[in-house]
Amino acid sequence: MKTGSILSILLALLFSIPVFAHDITEGDMERLGRHAAQGDTGAVDKIEDAYNQLYKNIDFQKEMDRARSNLVLMNAAFDKIAKAVKGDDASDPAFQSLIYATGRPNLAPFTTSAFGTAAAAGHQQALDVLLHYKEHGLLLSSAVEGLIPVAANNNKDAVDFLVKVINDNSMKSLWMMASQGLVAAANSGNPDAKAALAKYAVSTQ
Numbered sequence: 001m002k003t004g005s006i007l008s009i010l011l012a013l014l015f016s017i018p019v020f021a022h023d024i025t026e027g028d029m030e031r032l033g034r035h036a037a038q039g040d041t042g043a044v045d046k047i048e049d050a051y052n053q054l055y056k057n058i059d060f061q062k063e064m065d066r067a068r069s070n071l072v073l074m075n076a077a078f079d080k081i082a083k084a085v086k087g088d089d090a091s092d093p094a095f096q097s098l099i100y101a102t103g104r105p106n107l108a109p110f111t112t113s114a115f116g117t118a119a120a121a122g123h124q125q126a127l128d129v130l131l132h133y134k135e136h137g138l139l140l141s142s143a144v145e146g147l148i149p150v151a152a153n154n155n156k157d158a159v160d161f162l163v164k165v166i167n168d169n170s171m172k173s174l175w176m177m178a179s180q181g182l183v184a185a186a187n188s189g190n191p192d193a194k195a196a197l198a199k200y201a202v203s204t205q
Helices: 003-016 026-037 041-054 064-084 093-102 108-120 124-131 140-152 156-166 169-180 183-187 191-203
Strands: none
Touching: 026 041, 026 064, 026 093, 041 064, 041 093, 064 093, 064 108, 093 108, 093 124, 108 124, 108 140, 124 140, 124 156, 140 156, 140 169, 140 183, 156 169, 156 191, 169 191, 183 191
């Protein structure tokens, strides 16, 4: 094979998925997200590499602007994956990439919003991940956040989950977040959602 052909192949491989040596851009993260959405777990690994660079030696108390910027960058990748989840198929490559990412402790917190986006679009398996968050090593707070857009669509399972959170006095720190997902259900006449919102309102007085 000619040297020029070899060089062309190497360059194509190099630029197909960016390797982060210096600054990481939103476009870089979106490209990784698109690759991951096609089922490329290597792209998920590179998203974790980016995370490690973005959050290296970060002081969250003193570097709030950096933390916010990092969040935008990480969400840029996972938004692409979430919006690529199609139909109601557990074998969907984008969904499988999200499942793979939940096995990475650094990435798991970013997957819940992505699962929520997919679940709100009708992907039952994504909803099941949030409803059974413990089985996937996710935090309850992350599951609640992910379920907000699903409950806003008046999905019964998501609404019931958030109602249960507010009805549990040991979970008061999550009540405000859970209440955000119950407004639509309450406005649609769901008595449990109404009661939960009323309980939360009393607690804030």
